[in-house]
Amino acid sequence: MVTTNIDPRRYRAVLFDMDGVITDTAAVHFAAWKRLFDQYLASRQRSSSEDHQPFREADYADYVDGKRRIDGVVDFLRSRGISVPGGAAVDEAGFETAHGLGELKDRYFLDALAATRTLLFHDVVPLIESLRSRGIRTAVISASRNCAQVLERAGAAQLFDVRVDGVLADRLGLPGKPAPAIFLEAAHRLSTPASACVVIEDAKAGVQASRAGFLGLTIGIARTGPPNRLLESGADAVVSTLNDISVGPSPERRLSEVPDAHHCWNEIADRIRDHNPVLLLDFDGTLAQIRDDPTKVTMPWRTRNVLQRLARHSPVAILSGRDLQDLRCRIRIENLWYAGSHGFELADPEGELITQHAGETASSDLDNAERLLRDELAGVPGALVDRKRFALAVHYRNVRTDRTEDVMSTVARIGRGFTTLRPAHGRRVIELLPNVQWNKGRALRWLLDRMGLSGTDVVPVFAGDDYTDEDALREIHDDGIGIVVRSTEHGDRLTWAHYAVDDPSSLTALLTRLTSPMGKGPNADHV
Numbered sequence: 083m084v085t086t087n088i089d090p091r092r093y094r095a096v097l098f099d100m101d102g103v104i105t106d107t108a109a110v111h112f113a114a115w116k117r118l119f120d121q122y123l124a125s126r127q128r129s130s131s132e133d134h135q136p137f138r139e140a141d142y143a144d145y146v147d148g149k150r151r152i153d154g155v156v157d158f159l160r161s162r163g164i165s166v167p168g169g170a171a172v173d174e175a176g177f178e179t180a181h182g183l184g185e186l187k188d189r190y191f192l193d194a195l196a197a198t199r200t201l202l203f204h205d206v207v208p209l210i211e212s213l214r215s216r217g218i219r220t221a222v223i224s225a226s227r228n229c230a231q232v233l234e235r236a237g238a239a240q241l242f243d244v245r246v247d248g249v250l251a252d253r254l255g256l257p258g259k260p261a262p263a264i265f266l267e268a269a270h271r272l273s274t275p276a277s278a279c280v281v282i283e284d285a286k287a288g289v290q291a292s293r294a295g296f297l298g299l300t301i302g303i304a305r306t307g308p309p310n311r312l313l314e315s316g317a318d319a320v321v322s323t324l325n326d327i328s329v330g331p332s333p334e335r336r337l338s339e340v341p342d343a344h345h346c347w348n349e350i351a352d353r354i355r356d357h358n359p360v361l362l363l364d365f366d367g368t369l370a371q372i373r374d375d376p377t378k379v380t381m382p383w384r385t386r387n388v389l390q391r392l393a394r395h396s397p398v399a400i401l402s403g404r405d406l407q408d409l410r411c412r413i414r415i416e417n418l419w420y421a422g423s424h425g426f427e428l429a430d431p432e433g434e435l436i437t438q439h440a441g442e443t444a445s446s447d448l449d450n451a452e453r454l455l456r457d458e459l460a461g462v463p464g465a466l467v468d469r470k471r472f473a474l475a476v477h478y479r480n481v482r483t484d485r486t487e488d489v490m491s492t493v494a495r496i497g498r499g500f501t502t503l504r505p506a507h508g509r510r511v512i513e514l515l516p517n518v519q520w521n522k523g524r525a526l527r528w529l530l531d532r533m534g535l536s537g538t539d540v541v542p543v544f545a546g547d548d549y550t551d552e553d554a555l556r557e558i559h560d561d562g563i564g565i566v567v568r569s570t571e572h573g574d575r576l577t578w579a580h581y582a583v584d585d586p587s588s589l590t591a592l593l594t595r596l597t598s599p600m601g602k603g604p605n606a607d608h609v
């Protein structure tokens with residue numbers, strides 16, 4: 083579970099998108115668009131320059147979600163090689179213009195809405211109350227011209243201090259998302275600078291709009307689908323429900339705000355001098371460079387060397403998403419602790435294996451999910467299904483950009499079919515893991531206990547690069563030293579790390595400095 087925080091010392095307003103964030107209406111919109119486009123595409127004469135396949139979830143996310151109605155019509159049809167005239171607001175529903183087709187979609191939407199019990203998500207009011215109690219103001223934002231009506235039906239008309247919707251945007255001539263105008267208008271109406279506003283969005287276009295407008299913090303919410311599409315559009319963090327957002331002072335910072343570990347070397351050396359440092363390190367992207375093919379990853383000899391030297395001095399553990407066997411083969415150092423499959427299988431320095439019971443329980447569902455995924459993804463070039471003992475990863479680094487959304491949705495959909503599994507996300511990878519409260523943070527603390535190391539003289543030092551490493555960085559935030567290896571794939575995201583390094587080779591250089599117990603750098607190496 084990913085959680086994030088809104089710090090009232092830094093943010094004074096929160097701007098909520100409506101459909102899919104506060105009201106359960108995104109599925110109603112999707113169904114109305116699908117009805118419109120499937121009918122329209124089926125009615126067009128076949129042409130080799132046009133794609134008439136049915137409208138998919140990925141089309142909704144890429145071309146329509148969060149946008150003004152006519153922009154959605156134009157952008158989706160363009161993606162299929164079709165252009166229609168813009169037309170005018172007076173065009174009748176079904177007329178072959180952007181306005182006419184948009185009008186028909188609206189008719190389908192309103193029919194479906196009338197038949198739906200709307201639909202405020204249960205997690206909205208608690209968050210708004212918590213924001214209010216700390217003096218944070220709120221706005222609801224929507225590209226929809228039906229915003230007021232939907233809020234009324236949801237019993238949420240009075241919930242927000244400000245509303246900026248499609249009707250107001252048209253009156254003011256504001257361009258739709260991904261332009262930021264609608265958010266900036268809300269910030270203005272709340273008398274709050276954009277940099278002090280938080281945006282909560284479920285659509286790519288909305289996340290892009292927030293980033294384009296330099297709003298202070300962009301939180302994505304992926305209630306059912308995979309969060310990566312929002313992270314890759316620029317969200318600072320992605321949660322799966324509003325309950326995962328807390329309000330209060332927070333030590334999280336952006337990657338770009340975290341000080342460089344080498345510049346702060348004296349501070350780090352002071353923290354570990356006369357203490358028992360314990361090194362806990364992630365593997366991919368941290369000790370080894372990211373590569374297109376995960377089977378080709380090797381650890382540089384310099385890094386192996388320094389780990390061997392460190393292990394003579396203090397306990398060293400490697401915590402990885404990789405399968406335990408695979409991890410040990412890539413590191414090839416005897417006397418380390420190893421945790422594979424995100425901590426579901428572990429080995430002590432003598433090689434004794436310890437597995438988490440939940441992993442065993444999920445095994446047969448992992449087998450079933452693997453079969454389904456191999457089947458469904460067989461036709462997607464570049465998609466790589468990687469089965470580990472207690473996890474199932476699907477890599478999409480080598481998948482064409484316009485197919486990645488399909489891969490992520492497929493894994494999320496198949497994952498939802500198994501209550502024993504939950505999705506986790508990393509750098510161009512989506513994984514299914516046993517559905518229990520176990521992650522690298524819990525595994526790290528468990529390892530320290532097992533090593534018999536606790537108390538104020540012990541300083542856990544953890545380094546990692548990825549979203550899943552944040553659980554460990556958070557776990558040691560108060561008693562250890564957290565180091566993040568910077569990457570750009572998830573933008574300037576939030577992190578619990580105290581220090582940062584630029585890449586794995588810079589981390590190796592830092593580890594080399596750590597080999598000096600007096601903290602005087604590699605030349606003063608006494609190990």
Ligand SMILES: O=P(O)(O)OC[C@H]1O[C@H](O[C@H]2O[C@H](CO)[C@@H](O)[C@H](O)[C@H]2O)[C@H](O)[C@@H](O)[C@@H]1O
Pocket residue numbers: 364365366367368371372373374375376377379401402403404405468475477479508509510511513548
């Ligand atoms: O916890 P980690 O040690 O960082 O492992 C996380 C995943 O790392 C690997 O995938 C990542 O690295 C690959 C090779 O550089 C890269 O191609 C991929 O895009 C990255 O996500 C590994 O293959 C996975 O099994 C791990 O779960």
